[in-house]
Amino acid sequence: MQKNQTRKKIKCLIIFFLSVLNMGNTYVSKPVQPERILENGKSSMVLIYIIEFRDILCTPCSESFLDFSLSLPLEFQKENTWGIVVFEPGRQTNLGEKIIAKKVRGFMNGNQLHFPVFIDFFHIFKTLRTQATQLLLLDSTSLTVKKYDFPLTAKQKEAILLAVMESL
Amino acid sequence: MKKTFCYFLFFLVMMFEAVSSPCEGESLCIQKPKNIRLEQFLTLGSLEDDLLFQWVGVTVDLLGNIYVTDTLDYSLKKISSAGNLLKRRGGRGQGPGEFMAPRLLDASENYLYVTDHLVSGIQVFNKDLQFVCRIPIQVPITDFCVLRDDEIAVAPLIVNSQAQIFFYNDAGKIKRILTLGQHRADLIMDQFSFVFDEHKNVYVAYTFQDTIEKFDKKGSRIWSTELLGKKKVKKEKISGYDLPTEIIYKDVDLDNRGNIYILGGSFSANPSRDVYVLNPEGIQIATLTLPDTSHCIYIDDKDFLYSRANAGVTLKIFKIKY
Structure with a gap:
């Protein structure tokens, strides 16, 4: 009984978290209702990338991230994956929002990435930023959130992919 | 009276000769800035399009x-002169016709030659962007120039070596090496961009040295000049090596009159925007300023100059006006 309540609470938190992502000016394209992901989606997992903008401009820096993303089943990529592009205020902001948005679009198109992506122009996620692109894995079955930094080790990649496959 | 008039006439003729005759000694030559300017012709790539x-x-x-x-987007694109995308080839990968980081590009009459920052060799495409072959060149390429389909001049990135240009055939075999000058610079300080004229003279703009040079086809220096009076660039220790972190000259190209255009880097009055124009004798005749910063300049056969804008999402084309 208590476990069910906790699960419900976590679910609410996840929905709230995803709603925050969906609101306001960070929006770029393809809005997806978070409720639909959790209630109607096939997987109990949600994967959120915190993508460093400078990694987008650097092919070797994004290699591990791309390698992992493209290993995900297409349906999971479309339905259960989100991306948030973050960047350092200052130099990169000076590029202009439209240029940043266009480069993100080019990166997504060029790599055939099919998940919705948002750009954090207002630095809402600045406290989450590290030096690397990150992966947040939200699991509504085990009620856990795990965080990984790219580049992933082979072992990490294998474990995450296994968990994703099992959740389908 | 007649004699005085003759002297005066002689003096006038001499004066006229002195002004109109070509300069022989560089120090005596006073060059008036030429009225060379850029007129914007076409802009490709807006902030909204793809x-x-x-x-x-x-x-x-x-x-x-x-x-x-x-x-x-790991691609090679063909765009019409009106600015419409005609074809696109590529995709992320290391297979035929794929790219990891496509970079330098040059063309012969029939083919296009493309380098990749992360994959060795040069990929060859036809003008319909169909993959033809890969020329196996093992050294990293900092600049290259296709002279003929079976002769490709390459500036290799070789640590602790003299500035050299390698000439490869279409099978990737070195046919000859042109050594530029005598001295050997530290690490990658001799890195350069280059361009050939119709007589196979080569013009060299050094990336980390304030030096522009002209060599004949045997590698003998014809002239050398510096434009910015910059003796040294800043270096930082990266992975245990002292590497330059500032660029003096970014690129070099020629117009149809044989004038040399050099894109300045960090030390120019307008960094990455100033283009210095030298005549074939190495005398600066003008400075042009691009509206946006660019990483390169390219001049086509009809004297249109191409440069970058909006951090690479826009290509601007200017007509060079004399």
């Missing part, structure tokens, strides 16, 4: 079609 995301290399064929490499 034509260009981060273009790097550019070249133009005889029909006026424009070819660009775009590193963000």
Whole structure:
């Protein structure tokens, strides 16, 4: 009984978290209702990338991230994956929002990435930023959130992919 | 009276001769700035469209079609002279016709030659962007120039070596090496961009040295000049090596009159925007300023100058006016 309540609470938190992502000016394209992901989606997992903008401009820096993303089943990529592009205020902001948005679009198109992506122009996620692109894995079955930094080790990649496959 | 008039006439003729005759000694030559200017002709790639995301290399064929490499979507693109995308080839990978980081681009009459920052060799495409072959060149390439289909001049990135140009055939075999000058610079300080004129003289702009040089086809220096009075660039220790972190000259190209155009880097009055124009004798005759910063300049056969804008999402084309 208590476990069910906790699960419900976590679910609410996840929905709230995803709603925050969906609101306001960070929006770029393809809005997806978070409720639909959790209630109607096939997987109990949600994967959120915190993508460093400078990694987008650097092919070797994004290699591990791309390698992992493209290993995900297409349906999971479309339905259960989100991306948030973050960047350092200052130099990169000076590029202009439209240029940043266009480069993100080019990166997504060029790599055939099919998940919705948002750009954090207002630095809402600045406290989450590290030096690397990150992966947040939200699991509504085990009620856990795990965080990984790219580049992933082979072992990490294998474990995450296994968990994703099992959740389908 | 007649004698005085004759002297006066003689003096006038001498004066006229002195002003109109070509300069022989550089120190005596006073060059008036030439009225060379750029007139904006065409802009490709807006902030809204999906034509260009981060273009790097550019070249133009005889029909006026424009070819660009775009590193963000791993592609080679063919664009009409009116600015419409005609074809796109590529995709992320290391297979035939794929790219990891497409970069430099040059063309012969029939083919396009493309380097990749992360994959060795040069990929060859026809003008319909169909993959033809890969020329196996093992050294990293900092600049290259296709002289003929079976002669490709390459500036290799070789640590602790003299500035050299390697000439490869279409099978990737070195046919000859042109050594530029005598001295050997530390690490990669001799890195350069280069361009050939119709007599196979080569013009060299050093990336980390304030030096522009002209060599004949045997590698003998014809002249050497510096434009900025910058003796040294800043260096930082990276992975245990002292590496330069500031660029003096970014690129060099020639117009149809044989004038040399050099894009300045960090030390120019307008960094990455100033283009110094030298006559074939190495005398500076003008400075042009691009409206946006660029990583390269390219001049086609009809004297249109191509440069970058909006951090690589836009390509600007200017007509050089004399």
